[in-house]
Amino acid sequence: MPRLLLFIPLLLFFVLAAFLWKGLSIDPRELPSALINKPFPEFSLPALQQPERILTKKDFIGRPVLVNVWATWCPSCRQEHEQLLVIAQAEELPVIGLNYKDERDLALQWLQQLGNPYQFNIYDEEGMLGLDLGVYGAPETYLLDAQGIIRHRHVGVLTAQDWLELKLIIKGWGGVEN
Amino acid sequence: MLKIKIIFGLLILLSSFMLSAAIDVYQFDDPEKEKRFQHLTFELRCPKCQNQNIADSNAEISQDLRTKIFQMLNAGKSDDEIVDYMVERYGDFVLYEPRVKPQTYLLWFGPGLFLLLGLLVVVLIIRSRNKAYKEANDHAPSLSNSEAKTLDALLKTKQGKK
Numbered sequence: 001m002p003r004l005l006l007f008i009p010l011l012l013f014f015v016l017a018a019f020l021w022k023g024l025s026i027d028p029r030e031l032p033s034a035l036i037n038k039p040f041p042e043f044s045l046p047a048l049q050q051p052e053r054i055l056t057k058k059d060f061i062g063r064p065v066l067v068n069v070w071a072t073w074c075p076s077c078r079q080e081h082e083q084l085l086v087i088a089q090a091e092e093l094p095v096i097g098l099n100y101k102d103e104r105d106l107a108l109q110w111l112q113q114l115g116n117p118y119q120f121n122i123y124d125e126e127g128m129l130g131l132d133l134g135v136y137g138a139p140e141t142y143l144l145d146a147q148g149i150i151r152h153r154h155v156g157v158l159t160a161q162d163w164l165e166l167k168l169i170i171k172g173w174g175g176v177e178n
Numbered sequence: 179m180l181k182i183k184i185i186f187g188l189l190i191l192l193s194s195f196m197l198s199a200a201i202d203v204y205q206f207d208d209p210e211k212e213k214r215f216q217h218l219t220f221e222l223r224c225p226k227c228q229n230q231n232i233a234d235s236n237a238e239i240s241q242d243l244r245t246k247i248f249q250m251l252n253a254g255k256s257d258d259e260i261v262d263y264m265v266e267r268y269g270d271f272v273l274y275e276p277r278v279k280p281q282t283y284l285l286w287f288g289p290g291l292f293l294l295l296g297l298l299v300v301v302l303i304i305r306s307r308n309k310a311y312k313e314a315n316d317h318a319p320s321l322s323n324s325e326a327k328t329l330d331a332l333l334k335t336k337q338g339k340k
Contacts, residue, residue, distance in 0.1 A: 031271050034268055128246075137226055
């Protein structure tokens, strides 16, 4: 029996240890989105500001957009609000709000007090569009291309750094400015 | 003192009964559907609070998913359809029992494979030892026919002398 064979268990141990070591640095809360590169789900919901206006997917097809899932009951949403205003002012990418399981009055009040970065807001009172999107909390932000395909998902507070990354992703598509 | 202990013990016992699954009231028109509802909510993992199934979890999302499952059951959807719906939105993560597909072959068949590998190693070791033993025996000097006869004759004369 060659002596080298005796080292096989040790080698196996090292391989296993390497995998477990890597596992330590993975954030279990970060779920891969099942909807990446899939079309944004179909929906038909009222707008937050004009309850009589019914919004559908058609309302944001034709240009890349950012869809931001938010609610007044979510403290982290307040945290990222400043950043959303910055993005809206840059006018590089329209921001669309998905007001998720919220109360209309409170949401309108919020926009009045903190400023409104959104082109328009989808009012998803039941959270059923959220379900279709695979939302499991707020805030979440989705980057859609001009065809309404979900290209990127960000879970949690959107920071200035994240915004830079989003811009790079769009740049990567190559001149979808129209 | 003992009384206090007994009362305390009873209290602890009672509190454990309160720690049952999260309760919302769903009215089912037939018990079979209710059974399937129980089964599905136990089999699916809550995406938000990751170590609970959606039957036990009180997170908003779990309540919504329970409602959704309830609606889908009443709409006559099959269990597979409901599970597919969840996986499409939340990925394989929501399944407590991963599906069998190329990415999970190792997970499903790995243990059996390792067992077979171990058996193979054992068999190989035994065979190589047998071979070594045999070879050692084969190389032992053996007597030719004439030598054997001489040996027999010698032994006989030895016995005769006794």
